[in-house]
Amino acid sequence: MTWLVEPLQYAFMQRGMIAAVLVGLICAVVGTYVVLRSMAFLGDALAHAILPGVAIAYLLGGNLLVGALIAAVLVALGIGFFTRGGTVREDTAIGILFSAALALGVALISSIRSYAVDLSHIIFGNVLGVGPTDLWLIAGLTVLVLATVVLLFRPLFVVSFDPVMAKTLRLPVELLRNLLLVLLALTIVGSIQTVGIGLVAAMLVTPGATAYLLTRRLAPMMVISAALGVAASVIGLYLSYYLNIVSGSAIVLVATAFFLLAFFFAPQKGWVWQRLHVQRR
Amino acid sequence: MKNRTHELIDTEPARLDLENVVVAFNGHAILDNLSFEVPHGAQVAVVGPNGAGKTTLFKALVGLLPLRRGHIRIHGLPLGQHKDCVAYIPQREEVDWRFPVTVEEVVMMGRFNDFGWLGRPGPEDHEAVLRSMTQLGITKLAKRSIGELSGGQQQRVFLARAIAQEPHILLMDEPFTGVDVSTQEATLDLLDELRSRGVTVMVSTHDLNMAAERFERILLLKRRLIAYGTREQVFTREHIAAAFGKQALILDNIVVVDDCCPGDEHEHGRTEEIP
Numbered sequence: 001m002t003w004l005v006e007p008l009q010y011a012f013m014q015r016g017m018i019a020a021v022l023v024g025l026i027c028a029v030v031g032t033y034v035v036l037r038s039m040a041f042l043g044d045a046l047a048h049a050i051l052p053g054v055a056i057a058y059l060l061g062g063n064l065l066v067g068a069l070i071a072a073v074l075v076a077l078g079i080g081f082f083t084r085g086g087t088v089r090e091d092t093a094i095g096i097l098f099s100a101a102l103a104l105g106v107a108l109i110s111s112i113r114s115y116a117v118d119l120s121h122i123i124f125g126n127v128l129g130v131g132p133t134d135l136w137l138i139a140g141l142t143v144l145v146l147a148t149v150v151l152l153f154r155p156l157f158v159v160s161f162d163p164v165m166a167k168t169l170r171l172p173v174e175l176l177r178n179l180l181l182v183l184l185a186l187t188i189v190g191s192i193q194t195v196g197i198g199l200v201a202a203m204l205v206t207p208g209a210t211a212y213l214l215t216r217r218l219a220p221m222m223v224i225s226a227a228l229g230v231a232a233s234v235i236g237l238y239l240s241y242y243l244n245i246v247s248g249s250a251i252v253l254v255a256t257a258f259f260l261l262a263f264f265f266a267p268q269k270g271w272v273w274q275r276l277h278v279q280r281r
Numbered sequence: 282m283k284n285r286t287h288e289l290i291d292t293e294p295a296r297l298d299l300e301n302v303v304v305a306f307n308g309h310a311i312l313d314n315l316s317f318e319v320p321h322g323a324q325v326a327v328v329g330p331n332g333a334g335k336t337t338l339f340k341a342l343v344g345l346l347p348l349r350r351g352h353i354r355i356h357g358l359p360l361g362q363h364k365d366c367v368a369y370i371p372q373r374e375e376v377d378w379r380f381p382v383t384v385e386e387v388v389m390m391g392r393f394n395d396f397g398w399l400g401r402p403g404p405e406d407h408e409a410v411l412r413s414m415t416q417l418g419i420t421k422l423a424k425r426s427i428g429e430l431s432g433g434q435q436q437r438v439f440l441a442r443a444i445a446q447e448p449h450i451l452l453m454d455e456p457f458t459g460v461d462v463s464t465q466e467a468t469l470d471l472l473d474e475l476r477s478r479g480v481t482v483m484v485s486t487h488d489l490n491m492a493a494e495r496f497e498r499i500l501l502l503k504r505r506l507i508a509y510g511t512r513e514q515v516f517t518r519e520h521i522a523a524a525f526g527k528q529a530l531i532l533d534n535i536v537v538v539d540d541c542c543p544g545d546e547h548e549h550g551r552t553e554e555i556p
Contacts, residue, residue: 036381154399161377162376164343164345164369164371165371165442167343169393216426217382218381
């Protein structure tokens with residue numbers, strides 16, 4: 001059992017582990033909605049859109065996560081704003097804002113010479129660089145996101161499944177839609193340091209997609225997705241420690257392995273099950 | 282607990298009242314200057330060619346689409362301020378059937394406003410759900426996920442949900458399209474029962490014959506209101522020609538409607554009799 005405990009004797013490793021678990025948790029929970037509402041492209045776009053916020057925070061000497069947070073929320077609300085009333089399609093609005101924000105971020109970063117190392121950390125994540133302040137921020141985001149998802153479970157459920165019904169029940173449909181975008185933005189910001197902006201989309205989508213193959217109800221799907229996200233984070237971090245590979249990649253690869261297992265071997269929805277079922281008929 | 286009986290909310294009759302309603306999308310008017318009234322407890326069939334704006338009308342009625350001009354009043358009050366419960370049964374194509382949700386959960390959605398968004402369903406909510414499912418004959422499917430059901434069964438789930446809402450106004454978008462005969466019959470039986478309870482109903486349908494046979498009021502729509510009234514008033518040569526144009530051929534009091542337009546999955550060349 002020493003191999004389990006050994007990595008945790010270092011404070012930075014403890015912080016990294018806690019951060020990875022929290023991020024795996026909220027990504028997977030929010031990711032359930034990302035999968036069901038086909039928002040994978042949006043998640044990826046938001047992740048890249050935080051770059052200018054990070055760059056500006058760096059230039060001003062502020063906290064990078066706070067800069068990222070502001071940029072992500074602005075872009076998320078911007079997408080909601082442009083698509084209101086249906087004049088611009090959502091994927092178009094996402095494409096425009098995502099590229100614009102990324103371009104702005106790269107432009108700002110190109111003006112900073114000593115930025116190369118930090119930039120690679122933002123893109124690929126550096127879970128071992130999670131400081132005590134970052135950890136508090138991630139913990140705060142986790143509580144906020146989880147509390148919102150649990151308290152507003154039913155409204156978000158109805159809005160996602162049947163927005164027309166939500167309207168007839170007099171739910172604030174637009175507000176809930178924007179809230180979901182903000183939750184997504186908060187989750188992505190929390191994930192930059194563990195998996196990085198390049199891989200956060202995988203943490204949002206893969207556990208949710210895996211859980212979808214294993215259940216037929218939303219609440220269990222969320223719980224399974226969360227369990228898979230946490231498991232992938234923990235296993236991935238150990239793999240990263242012992243194989244000396246980038247933590248974000250290790251976590252995402254474990255999550256992908258879960259998905260492949262479920263895709264082939266899940267009861268009913270799995271490839272093998274369906275093959276057998278077809279042959280029996 | 283709220284009073285669940287279907288007495289009128291006020292002394293005034295519950296009704297829908299549209300006044301010069303214009304709904305536009307990308308600058309094109311989809312509904313143009315629409316004015317009509319539906320009295321309390323009436324059942325109206327909404328007919329018209331493809332793209333006539335039937336779904337748009339329903340979406341405007343539940344407040345899902347902004348009005349460019351005009352007013353919609355429900356029970357005399359503007360949309361968003363009225364107290365009536367409006368239930369809407371969407372077209373089957375508009376529902377995400379892959380969503381992980383069971384039949385029971387969908388029907389329970391009809392009760393969400395009754396036990397509150399944070400509360401738990403009480404015994405009377407479970408009873409209402411069970412009653413609605415029994416009425417539509419889907420009790421055995423309660424734990425199944427909606428994606429596993431046949432078209433007719435899926436339709437019954439949404440009917441059950443609407444019943445569980447105990448609505449004052451029920452809007453049904455193409456409930457007779459793509460479902461088996463027994464589901465059509467179940468839907469019609471339900472309409473009869475809703476009539477006896479004084480629920481105001483609007484049903485859009487492609488089936489002019491069904492509209493003429495089963496509805497006392499018919500609304501013929503083609504972006505604007507072509508005709509509204511009894512079948513004798515609505516199904517005249519002029520009105521049919523105005524709504525369907527060259528799609529409709531009139532031979533000896535029989536209308537043949539050819540709606541083999543792109544995107545139309547229905548049978549070609551139905552014949553309808555002009556009463």
